[in-house]
Amino acid sequence: MKILFICTHNRCRSILSEAIANDAKDPRLQAASAGSQPVGEVHPLSIKYLQEQGISTDGLESQSWDELEDFNADVVVTVCDSAAGEACPVWFGKSIKLHWGLEDPSKVQGSDEQIKAAFLTCMNEIKYRITKILQLDLDNLSGDALKAELVKLGAKG
Numbered sequence: 001m002k003i004l005f006i007c008t009h010n011r012c013r014s015i016l017s018e019a020i021a022n023d024a025k026d027p028r029l030q031a032a033s034a035g036s037q038p039v040g041e042v043h044p045l046s047i048k049y050l051q052e053q054g055i056s057t058d059g060l061e062s063q064s065w066d067e068l069e070d071f072n073a074d075v076v077v078t079v080c081d082s083a084a085g086e087a088c089p090v091w092f093g094k095s096i097k098l099h100w101g102l103e104d105p106s107k108v109q110g111s112d113e114q115i116k117a118a119f120l121t122c123m124n125e126i127k128y129r130i131t132k133i134l135q136l137d138l139d140n141l142s143g144d145a146l147k148a149e150l151v152k153l154g155a156k157g
Contacts, residue, residue, distance in 0.1 A: 001028060001030070001074045001133075001138050002032075002072060003021060003077060004033065004065075004071060005034075006033070006034060006077065007078070007079050011039050011042055012104060012105065014080075015062070016119075017033060017102075018031045018032055018033035019056065019060060020123060021130050022056070028134070029130075029134065029138075033060075034064060034067065035063070038064050040062050042062055043106050045106065046106070046119075053123065075095060075097075075098065076092050076095045077098050077099070080101075080104065096146060096147045096150070100129065102122055103122060105119040105121070129154060133150070133153065136149050
């Protein structure tokens with residue numbers, strides 16, 4: 001299953017989702033991330049906390065969803081509310097579209113400990129959902145059946 005994580009700026013939540021999904025090292029899952037209005041730079045704390053958790057940051061980049069037209073995602077997951085409300089490119093047409101609605105840890109203001117806690121909370125939620133996805137019978141689920149199972153895991157269809 002190819003899964004594309006979308007966030008408007010593609011610098012934090014979508015990047016975290018891509019890295020965590022690919023860190024599962026499950027041959028049934030390949031992840032990428034992009035944004036509708038990418039800022040061109042991954043948030044430095046995204047890199048820091050991924051590395052602290054032993055998750056590879058190689059190849060992570062803030063990029064436009066236009067650059068991934070050939071990715072042919074089976075599932076497109078928006079992770080921020082603004083991206084969920086945007087009109088998706090036509091080439092998303094056959095993809096299952098879902099919304100996770102993750103809180104943005106890069107917007108948290110406070111002490112270093114509070115900011116780190118926000119990042120780890122977001123990362124743990126992503127890890128939980130990826131683990132649950134990988135428990136599904138991905139080889140035999142597709143279309144509406146796959147979407148229904150993904151919605152049960154906390155996504156909004």
